[in-house]
Amino acid sequence: MLEKIQETAAFIRNSVPVVPQIAIILGTGLGELVHEITDKRDIPYESIPNFPVSTVEGHSGKLIFGKLGGKDVIAMQGRFHYYEGYTMQEVTFPIRVFQLLGVRYLFVSNAAGGMNGSFDIGDIMLIDDHINTFPEHPLHGKNYNELGTRFPDMSNAYDKELRLMAMEIARENNIKLQHGVYVGTQGPTFETPAEYNWFRIIGGDAVGMSTVPEVIVANHAKMKVMAFSIITDIGIIGKIVEVTHEDVQEAAKIAQPKMAYIMQEVINRIN
Ligand code: HPA
Numbered sequence: 325m326l327e328k329i330q331e332t333a334a335f336i337r338n339s340v341p342v343v344p345q346i347a348i349i350l351g352t353g354l355g356e357l358v359h360e361i362t363d364k365r366d367i368p369y370e371s372i373p374n375f376p377v378s379t380v381e382g383h384s385g386k387l388i389f390g391k392l393g394g395k396d397v398i399a400m401q402g403r404f405h406y407y408e409g410y411t412m413q414e415v416t417f418p419i420r421v422f423q424l425l426g427v428r429y430l431f432v433s434n435a436a437g438g439m440n441g442s443f444d445i446g447d448i449m450l451i452d453d454h455i456n457t458f459p460e461h462p463l464h465g466k467n468y469n470e471l472g473t474r475f476p477d478m479s480n481a482y483d484k485e486l487r488l489m490a491m492e493i494a495r496e497n498n499i500k501l502q503h504g505v506y507v508g509t510q511g512p513t514f515e516t517p518a519e520y521n522w523f524r525i526i527g528g529d530a531v532g533m534s535t536v537p538e539v540i541v542a543n544h545a546k547m548k549v550m551a552f553s554i555i556t557d558i559g560i561i562g563k564i565v566e567v568t569h570e571d572v573q574e575a576a577k578i579a580q581p582k583m584a585y586i587m588q589e590v591i592n593r594i595n
Contacts, residue, residue, distance in 0.1 A: 325413065325420075325468070326468055326470070326471075328374045328417075329374075329417070329420045329421055329423075329424055330424060331373055331374060332372060332373055332374045332375060332417075332421045333421050333424035333425050335372060335373050336367070336372070336387075336421065336425060337425065339367060340365060340367075340389045342389075342396050343396075343425045343426060344389065344395070344396035344397050344398045344425075344427065345395075345396070345426060345427055345428045345429065346392075346395055346396070346397045346398070346427065346428070346429045346431070346591060346594075347397070347398045347399075347400070347418075347419075347422045347427045347429070347430050347431070348392075348397055348398070348399040348400065348430075348431040348432075348433075348587070349399075349400045349403050349418075349430070349431070349432045349433065349535075349538060350399060350400060350401050350402075350403075350433055351403065351432070351433040351434035351435055351534060351535075351554075351576075352434065352435040352569075352572060352573060352576060354433045354434075354435070354554065354576055354580055354583070355401050356577075356580045356581070356584060357392075357399065357433075357580070357583075357584040357587065357588075358388050358399055358401055360392055360584055360588060361388055361390035361391065361392045361397065361399060362390055362391045362392075363390045363391050364388055364389070364390040365388070365389045365390065366386045366387070366388050366389075367386060367387045367389070368385060368386045369385040369386060369387070369402065370385070372387065374417070375417065375418070375421075376404050376410055376414045376415075376417060385401065385402035386401050386402065387399070387400060387401075387418075388400075388401055392587075392588055392591055393587075393588040393589065393590070393591030393592035394591070394592050395591050395592070395594075397591065398422065398425075398427070400418055403415075403418075403534060403538070404417075404418075405511070405512075405533055405534055406458060406460075406510055406511070406533070406537065407510060407511040407512040407533055411460075412458075412460050412461065412462040412464070412537055413462070415462065415537045415538070416462045416537050416538055416540075416541040418538075419538050419541040419542050419545065419547075420471065420541065420545070422545075422547075423471065423541075423545040423547070427547060428547055428548060429486075429547060429548050429549075429550075429591075429594065430538070430539070430542040430547045430548070430549045430550075431549075431550050431551070431587055431590075431591070432451075432535050432538060432539065432549065432550070432551035432552070433551065433552050433553075433554065433583060433587075434506075434532045434534045434535045434551070434552075434553050434554070435532060435553070435554050435556045435572045435573075435575070435576050436449070436506060436530035436531055436532035436553035436554065436555060436556065437514065437515065437520065437530060437531045437532065437555070437556070437557045437558065437559040437567070438529070438530050438555035438557070438558050438559065438560070439520055439521075439523055439524040439528055439529060439530060439531060439558075439559045439560060440502070440504055440524075440529040440530070441560060442502070443502055443529070443530070443555050443558065444555065444558075445555055445556060445557060445558060445575050446554070446555065446556075446575055446578040446579050447500065447502050447554075447555040447579070448499070448500070448501055448502065448552055448553070448554055448555075448579050448582060448583050448586070449501075449502040449503060449504050449506075449529060449530050449552065449553040449554075449555060450482075450487055450490050450491065450494075450501055450502070450503040450504075450550075450551075450552055451482050451503075451504070451505075451506045451530075451535070451551040451552065451553060452482055452487065452503050452504060452505060453481065453482060453505050453506075454481065454482075454505065454506045454507070454508055454535070454536050454539065455505060455506075455507045455508070455523075455526060455527060455528055456508050456536045456540070457507060457508060457509050457510075458508055458509070458510050458536060458537065459510055461540070462537045462540050462541050463476070463540060463541070463544060471544065471545065472544035472545055472546065473544070476540075476543055476544045477543070478540070478543055481539055481540075481543050481549060482539070482549055482550060482551060483548040483549055483550060485548075486548060486549075486550040486590060486594070487503070487550065489590050489593055489594075490550060490552075490586050490590055491503070493585075493586050493589045493590060493593075494586055497585065497586075497589075499582045499585070499586065501586070502529075502555070503529075504528075504529025504530060505527050505528050505529050505530075506528070506529070506530050506531070506532060506535060506536070506551070506553055507523045507526070507528035507530070507531040507532075508531075508532065508533070508534070508535060508536030508537070509523075509531055509532070509533055510533065511533030512533065514557070514567045515531060515559055517559075517561050517564050520559030520560070520561070520564065521561060523559070524559075524560075530553045530555060531559065532553060535551055535553075539551065550587075550590060552583050552586070552587070554575065554576045554579040554580070554583065555575070555579075556571065556572040556573075556574075556575035556576055557571060557572065557575065
């Protein structure tokens with residue numbers, strides 16, 4: 325595995341003039357942020373050795389290098405979901421490549437169902453913490469000490485300083501920013517009412533099918549992580565309506581510019 329990661333990292337290093345220390349994963353319907361990136365250079369996933377290729381609708385699959393918030397960034401447009409059939413190693417492969425490239429910050433966005441009674445569709449939730457319900461763990465198996473410790477700490481999985489920064493930026497700009505716990509599930513079904521209720525009872529504010537694997541690996545790699553969920557549907561008994569992938573994309577669109585602004589400002593303020 326290590327050799328493949330090294331090979332991919334070397335390919336990327338040779339393909340771009342600067343290797344950024346900031347990486348961004350754009351979730352479902354949240355690709356608009358790439359329009360804010362300047363001096364862009366794209367590398368389609370198909371042309372990157374060892375990279376999985378994304379399949380789900382709404383994801384186009386490329387790495388975008390450029391400048392955002394005054395800094396060099398790499399953005400993943402299109403991510404790999406466990407429900408598509410990728411192994412956890414494949415889902416998190418780009419994070420390992422970023423690690424070898426020297427990335428120190430990971431920003432993540434996703435679409436999620438809200439279970440907190442104060443959430444509305446189109447709200448942005450800053451992720452404070454997560455609960456991992458995936459059936460497989462991305463760090464299961466041999467540990468490569470070169471990549472991280474066998475038993476990684478997860479007490480600050482979503483970096484507190486970055487979270488405070490995001491909250492401050494939201495406050496200064498009158499952007500409504502919720503915060504809470506993200507429950508990561510395997511999908512691809514949306515939840516039954518009883519499942520939404522269960523995730524609420526165990527401490528979740530929002531639920532989605534991504535992010536947790538990548539954030540675990542980023543923490544193993546000692547990156548600082550900040551992540552946002554866009555609340556695209558509501559999983560509260562009495563308010564639950566049928567959800568489609570299209571609804572999720574539509575709701576994600578509304579919140580995009582505000583989330584992009586906060587991310588961009590945080591990037592601008594970190595050093
Ligand atoms: N559940 C799981 N994943 C999701 C949801 C949801 O309600 N909304 C968007 N992604």
